[in-house]
Amino acid sequence: MSDGEVVIQFEGVTKKFGEHVILSNLNFEIYKNKITTILGFSGAGKSTLLKLILGLSLPSEGTIKVLGQDLAHLENLALREFRRNFGMVFQYAALFDAMTAYKNVEFPLKEFTELRPSERDHKVRHLLTSVGIDEFGMRKLPSELSGGMRKRVGLARALALSPAIMLYDEPTTGLDPITSKMVNDLIVDTAEAHKDRGLTSVIISHDIKATLKISDFIAFLDRGRIVEYLPAKDFVNSDHPLVQEFVHL
Amino acid sequence: MSMSKSHSQHPWIYRAIFDMGSSILHILRGLGKIYLFASHFFYWVWRPPYRLRLVFEQLFFIGNKSVFIIVLSGAFTGMVMAYQTYFGFKLINVDTLVGPVVAISLAKELAPVLSGLIVAGRAGAAMAAQIGTMKVTEQIDALEVMGINSFQYLAAPRIIAGTLALPMLSIIFLFVGCTGAYIVGTKALLIDEAIFYSKLGEFMYLEDLLQGTIKAFFFGFLISLIGTYFGFEVTEGAEGVGRGTNQAVVWGMICVLVLDYFLTSFLIRIL
Numbered sequence: 421m422s423d424g425e426v427v428i429q430f431e432g433v434t435k436k437f438g439e440h441v442i443l444s445n446l447n448f449e450i451y452k453n454k455i456t457t458i459l460g461f462s463g464a465g466k467s468t469l470l471k472l473i474l475g476l477s478l479p480s481e482g483t484i485k486v487l488g489q490d491l492a493h494l495e496n497l498a499l500r501e502f503r504r505n506f507g508m509v510f511q512y513a514a515l516f517d518a519m520t521a522y523k524n525v526e527f528p529l530k531e532f533t534e535l536r537p538s539e540r541d542h543k544v545r546h547l548l549t550s551v552g553i554d555e556f557g558m559r560k561l562p563s564e565l566s567g568g569m570r571k572r573v574g575l576a577r578a579l580a581l582s583p584a585i586m587l588y589d590e591p592t593t594g595l596d597p598i599t600s601k602m603v604n605d606l607i608v609d610t611a612e613a614h615k616d617r618g619l620t621s622v623i624i625s626h627d628i629k630a631t632l633k634i635s636d637f638i639a640f641l642d643r644g645r646i647v648e649y650l651p652a653k654d655f656v657n658s659d660h661p662l663v664q665e666f667v668h669l
Numbered sequence: 670m671s672m673s674k675s676h677s678q679h680p681w682i683y684r685a686i687f688d689m690g691s692s693i694l695h696i697l698r699g700l701g702k703i704y705l706f707a708s709h710f711f712y713w714v715w716r717p718p719y720r721l722r723l724v725f726e727q728l729f730f731i732g733n734k735s736v737f738i739i740v741l742s743g744a745f746t747g748m749v750m751a752y753q754t755y756f757g758f759k760l761i762n763v764d765t766l767v768g769p770v771v772a773i774s775l776a777k778e779l780a781p782v783l784s785g786l787i788v789a790g791r792a793g794a795a796m797a798a799q800i801g802t803m804k805v806t807e808q809i810d811a812l813e814v815m816g817i818n819s820f821q822y823l824a825a826p827r828i829i830a831g832t833l834a835l836p837m838l839s840i841i842f843l844f845v846g847c848t849g850a851y852i853v854g855t856k857a858l859l860i861d862e863a864i865f866y867s868k869l870g871e872f873m874y875l876e877d878l879l880q881g882t883i884k885a886f887f888f889g890f891l892i893s894l895i896g897t898y899f900g901f902e903v904t905e906g907a908e909g910v911g912r913g914t915n916q917a918v919v920w921g922m923i924c925v926l927v928l929d930y931f932l933t934s935f936l937i938r939i940l
């Protein structure tokens with residue numbers, strides 16, 4: 421399974437909280453331009469793994485390289501800057517509740533780019549319309565938007581700085597089937613739209629159906645170990661008992 | 670489990686001491702964490718990016734939340750103080766001193782302390798609630814993922830604004846309070862206006878004003894430090910936010926009263 425350029429690399433990564441081993445000796449790679457899903461029951465350690473990728477917490481043992489860079493070797497400021505390679509879509513969107521949809525998307529551009537106001541405005545509108553938010557929706561506060569709309573705005577905000585890696589934390593958990601489908605389609609469309617510049621997508625999920633449909637690769641995480649890691653098309657045929665159980669849920 | 674069982678088998682005196690000890694430890698740990706939080710503030714506040722706009726936003730927010738109540742409380746405090754001192758002082762024929770006595774009590778104690786209590790209840794609570802909500806809805810994580818230092822972005826402007834706002838609010842309290850005392854003194858209690866003024870000028874010094882303003886400055890710092898601290902300490906859910914808000918108010922108020930004693934004993938010596 422050595423196709424493609426490696427974007428994220430785990431080498432002997434262990435994460436402990438005190439005595440508790442949450443992730444143990446992970447060795448795997450995530451490939452450029454692909455959609456990779458890390459699948460697992462709740463409590464398996466998925467969120468912890470995501471925080472490690474983002475450098476929000478450091479591994480107890482082993483190294484994580486993102487875009488060839490060992491995160492443990494970056495000091496505070498450099499690490500913060502490095503994080504701009506990531507676009508993160510949070511489970512409940514995590515929009516800034518005091519800002520309108522427009523301001524939410526404008527925020528990273530205002531903070532981190534030197535764009536002129538007119539260029540910035542153009543970019544914000546482009547980002548929002550490309551995820552299906554109209555003029556009317558842009559002026560709304562997050563509290564006035566539906567769950568699906570918030571997800572869209574969150575996606576637009578995550579894409580604002582053209583990140584190399586998109587991270588989705590449980591993108592469909594708690595959404596109705598129609599909105600779930602919409603979100604999944606958005607993830608695929610986003611990956612397609614940014615394929616030419618090599619966008620890598622990483623999804624954390626326990627939604628097996630959607631995962632099988634939209635992923636290129638699936639890693640199965642169980643109690644802190646990756647017990648299976650296969651291209652999506654081979655995943656259903658895995659003979660690992662836990663995977664079988666999950667697939668036939 | 671096993672620990673609480675053995676715990677309840679001990680005699681009550683042992684348990685009382687044990688509980689007292691563990692609450693003291695709990696408070697000490699809290700103090701340690703607040704101390705770290707404060708040193709964070711002094712570390713980050715000098716470092717760019719400087720977000721002046723956020724400081725002004727917060728100043729406006731704190732003022733907006735508190736000015737009306739400050740004016741109302743100031744007026745009635747001044748008025749009732751005028752009444753209370755008047756009837757005491759009249760017995761010994763010094764009723765012309767009502768003005769300076771009320772003004773000095775307001776300037777040195779009542780304005781900063783009562784403004785502090787009000788701001789702790791209004792702005793301190795709001796800080797904890799806002800930041801706590803941002804924490805549980807992952808908005809703080811969203812900032813951090815973008816590479817923004819959430820402490821510098823959320824806590825620093827609020828603490829600066831709180832530190833600057835309270836002296837101003839305290840001065841408003843004092844001014845309104847004195848006006849209230851003046852109206853009650855001269856219109857209801859019929860103290861001569863000219864005497865009221867001249868006695869005020871005779872007994873009131875700049876030091877009195879300074880003492881109150883310095884106090885307000887420290888109270889403002891502490892209240893907003895505590896408000897933002899309890900916001901960041903929130904971990905789980907809506908109840909977490911409620912608990913954090915509540916603690917911000919309680920500890921904010923306690924700190925104002927305790928610090929007032931120490932500041933008074935210190936400032937009296939140096940001013």
Ligand SMILES: Nc1ncnc2c1ncn2[C@@H]1O[C@H](COP(=O)(O)OP(=O)(O)O)[C@@H](O)[C@H]1O
Nearest residue numbers: 437440442460461462463464465466467468469
């Ligand atoms: N900061 C932490 N301190 C201690 N234990 C933690 C911490 N974060 C997560 N855990 C533990 O790690 C395990 C995995 O959690 P998590 O990564 O959130 O799982 P998932 O996202 O797959 O549901 C859980 O048992 C959780 O209690």
Ligand SMILES: [Mg+2]
Nearest residue numbers: 463466467468
């Ligand atoms: Mg999780």
